[in-house]
Amino acid sequence: MVLYALALLALVILLGPLVWMFGTALKEQSEIFTWPPSLFPKHWHWDNFVQAWQGAHFSRYFINSTIVSLVSVVTNVFLGAMAGYAFARLRFPGRNLLFVVVMITLMVPNAVLIIPLFLMMKNVPFTDPGGWLNTYQGVILPTAVTGFSIFLMRQFLQGIPRELDQAAAVDGANLFQVFWHIILPLTKPALAIIAVFTALTRWNDYLWPLVAIRDPDLYTVQIGLKYFIGPYHAQWNLLMAGAVIAALPMLLIYALFQPFFEQSLGNLGTGLNE
Numbered sequence: 001m002v003l004y005a006l007a008l009l010a011l012v013i014l015l016g017p018l019v020w021m022f023g024t025a026l027k028e029q030s031e032i033f034t035w036p037p038s039l040f041p042k043h044w045h046w047d048n049f050v051q052a053w054q055g056a057h058f059s060r061y062f063i064n065s066t067i068v069s070l071v072s073v074v075t076n077v078f079l080g081a082m083a084g085y086a087f088a089r090l091r092f093p094g095r096n097l098l099f100v101v102v103m104i105t106l107m108v109p110n111a112v113l114i115i116p117l118f119l120m121m122k123n124v125p126f127t128d129p130g131g132w133l134n135t136y137q138g139v140i141l142p143t144a145v146t147g148f149s150i151f152l153m154r155q156f157l158q159g160i161p162r163e164l165d166q167a168a169a170v171d172g173a174n175l176f177q178v179f180w181h182i183i184l185p186l187t188k189p190a191l192a193i194i195a196v197f198t199a200l201t202r203w204n205d206y207l208w209p210l211v212a213i214r215d216p217d218l219y220t221v222q223i224g225l226k227y228f229i230g231p232y233h234a235q236w237n238l239l240m241a242g243a244v245i246a247a248l249p250m251l252l253i254y255a256l257f258q259p260f261f262e263q264s265l266g267n268l269g270t271g272l273n274e
Contacts, residue, residue: 024240026048027041072143146198
């Protein structure tokens, strides 16, 4: 009984802010600060979502966030899979040291890297003044592959028998053919998790796009939400409506890929035990 009570409390803590955000998105501006507060409005204003979409140019921001997220997903899946395969299957000098370096990158806060990344993108050789700032590649490149993608793929591969690689090699497959035709089809759950987490992280990223982008035409969804906050006034109902719109694609992606999670975590546990 205690466990059920704790689970219910955790559910309320996790879903409470989302429900409150949705309720606020349906209110009039004058109804938001009424006392006593109400979870949902007396009259539901669905037109707030239309006003938020049109007022903040969300269509353009959605395109920008989609480009950044999709390219980051592709690069993290492909490069992370290749690097994870190398760490799990190949023997080369300095392999363990390099993997330790990859693990260290997981422990460094992103905020610490902002200034070095800014200087790197600003001073890219053979580019115009300003480098890759205010460009898609400037936003995408710093997270084209992450330590999480490499780590997850490496641990997942630790749970796949090496006999499969050896059997394919006996049949004449080279290293890339083993990776492409044998390993990748078996690692779909891990690739799905990498894709989902990368999409979630890049879609919700605020700090790095805010630093790297000054052109409003390149703003992502999260930066676009600040359109509703002025120096003296905030349109809280439209801001919450925009936040709901921004959250919907990621909720849908999570729902579609959720079946892969349990299978991937099972193989990850096997890899950690080896």
